[in-house]
Amino acid sequence: MDVVKGSDGQNVKRPDKRAERSRRTREKIVAAARDLFVAQGYGATSLQEVADRAGVAVQTVYFVFRNKRALFKDVVDTSIAGDTEPIATMDRDWFRAACAEPTAAGQLRAHLRGVRDILGRVAPIMPLIAAAAATDPEIAAQWPADPDPRYTVQHAAAEALISKPDVRPGIDTARAADLLYGLLSPELYLLFVHNRGWSPEAWEEWARAALTTALCADREAHQGLVNSRT
Incomplete structure (x- = not known):
């Protein structure tokens, strides 16, 4: 960001227009690639088609992503995150807020709201990921099965959950x-x-x-636990 003098003589940061243009270009390329990958498949989609859909030169796609594998990974990562910010799921505001809920029931409610948003973006491209990984070992290597990143996230949520006063007795972090x-x-x-036609809200x-x-413990047990601690 550029620094200029404000009317009061103080330094004021001015948005970097070049960085903003680069961000918007990247987002356009990723959105175009996602649409084409879902419609045509990973193997059948060329970077020229992605460039045409995004309205940029194919050289720009190569400059930003180097190759189709890197672009595909960005499509998947962006679908999980919901944006292009390089912030891990466990560092996201929604995840931290859910874990900070004072009760297990409250954490589950907030956690499900965040997970539903992620699954709404990711689930439609799961078959695409499986198909691409089956034909390209380098793509498969980008998402190692051990440790499974999705399990790592849920394990962190579980660690927060079992510390809550209304968690069901006998439940440990692993379960x-x-x-x-x-x-x-x-x-x-x-x-x-997708198969049975439920709405995301119903799921x-x-x-x-x-x-x-x-x-979670039943309401009567939870009330007894609360009363015993007051």
């Missing part, structure tokens, strides 16, 4: 993480929302109810 990982999987989301309500039943 909570397994339940979050399994019930909030893209595959299960696709089964209900969220079902998943929250299932997880609350599995992970």
Whole structure:
């Protein structure tokens, strides 16, 4: 950012127009690539087609992403994050706010809201990822199965969850993480929302109810726990 003098003589940061143009160009390329990859498949889509859809020169695509594999990874990463900011899921405001909820039930409610948004973006491209990884080992290597990044996120959520006063007795971090990982999987989301025609809201309500039943103490037990601590 440029620094200029304001009317009061103080230094004022002026937005870097070049950086903003670069950001918008990158976003256009990623959006165009996502549309084409979903419609045509990874292998059938050329970078020239991506450039044409984005309204930029193909040299610009190569300059920004180097190759199609790097562009594909950015499409997936952006779908998970919802934007182009290089911020990990566990460092996102919504995730931190969910983990900071004072009760397990409240954390699950906030967590499900954030996860539903992610799955709405990611689930439609899951078959695309699987197909691309099957034909290109270098793409498969970009998302190692061990450790699974999705499990790492759910494990962190589980660690916060089991510290809450209304968590079901006997639930440990491993069991909570397994339940979050399994019930909030893209595959299960696709089964209900895309295959069976559920709305994302209906899936969220079902998943929250299932997880609350599995992970939270019943109301009477929770009330007794609260009373015992007051």
